[in-house]
Amino acid sequence: MKTEITFRLNGIERSLFVEPNDVLIDVLRTRLGIKSPKIGCDQGDCGTCTVFFNGKTVRSCLVLAIEADGGEIVTLEGLSENGPTPLQRAFADRNAFQCGFCAPGIILSATELLQKNPEPDRHEIQEAIAGNLCRCTGYTPVIDVIAEVAAKKTAGKNRKSR
Ligand code: FES
Numbered sequence: 446m447k448t449e450i451t452f453r454l455n456g457i458e459r460s461l462f463v464e465p466n467d468v469l470i471d472v473l474r475t476r477l478g479i480k481s482p483k484i485g486c487d488q489g490d491c492g493t494c495t496v497f498f499n500g501k502t503v504r505s506c507l508v509l510a511i512e513a514d515g516g517e518i519v520t521l522e523g524l525s526e527n528g529p530t531p532l533q534r535a536f537a538d539r540n541a542f543q544c545g546f547c548a549p550g551i552i553l554s555a556t557e558l559l560q561k562n563p564e565p566d567r568h569e570i571q572e573a574i575a576g577n578l579c580r581c582t583g584y585t586p587v588i589d590v591i592a593e594v595a596a597k598k599t600a601g602k603n604r605k606s607r
């Protein structure tokens with residue numbers, strides 16, 4: 446039996462009827478027009494379906510849509526609604542991704558890392574994106590960009606506090 450759920454999606458309240466077994470990634474992609482989270486493995490292994498759910502990254506292929514009721518979902522579309530973030534700009538400027546299939550998930554994981562830890566070292570960056578598999582295996586430029594953006598933020602903060 447379908448149930449009505451309501452949640453905030455990228456800052457806008459959305460309501461729709463879902464089946465008890467509808468999965469969040471499918472509802473986002475096929476019913477709400479959100480295309481940045483991708484279906485890779487569909488079993489929680491690859492991270493291409495990453496979204497923010499109540500402020501934390503989750504794999505939306507492992508979340509039932511019904512669980513989102515009353516919650517807040519942010520996808521890459523919502524992250525960049527006021528223009529690209531410094532991280533997104535840096536990835537684009539450096540052409541850091543190859544096919545880009547993993548990019549939305551990696552950008553959200555990196556965003557979460559920099560929110561929690563603005564000065565991560567390379568090991569912490571590697572750990573933060575360890576759940577995001579890149580089938581093009583271009584991890585080095587991705588880690589370089591995250592490290593650069595973190596370093597720039599830190600330098601900016603230090604300048605301000607002088
Ligand atoms: S599609 Fe969700 S983790 Fe791979």
Ligand code: FES
Nearest residue numbers: 543545579580581
């Ligand atoms: S750039 Fe192709 S999957 Fe990562």
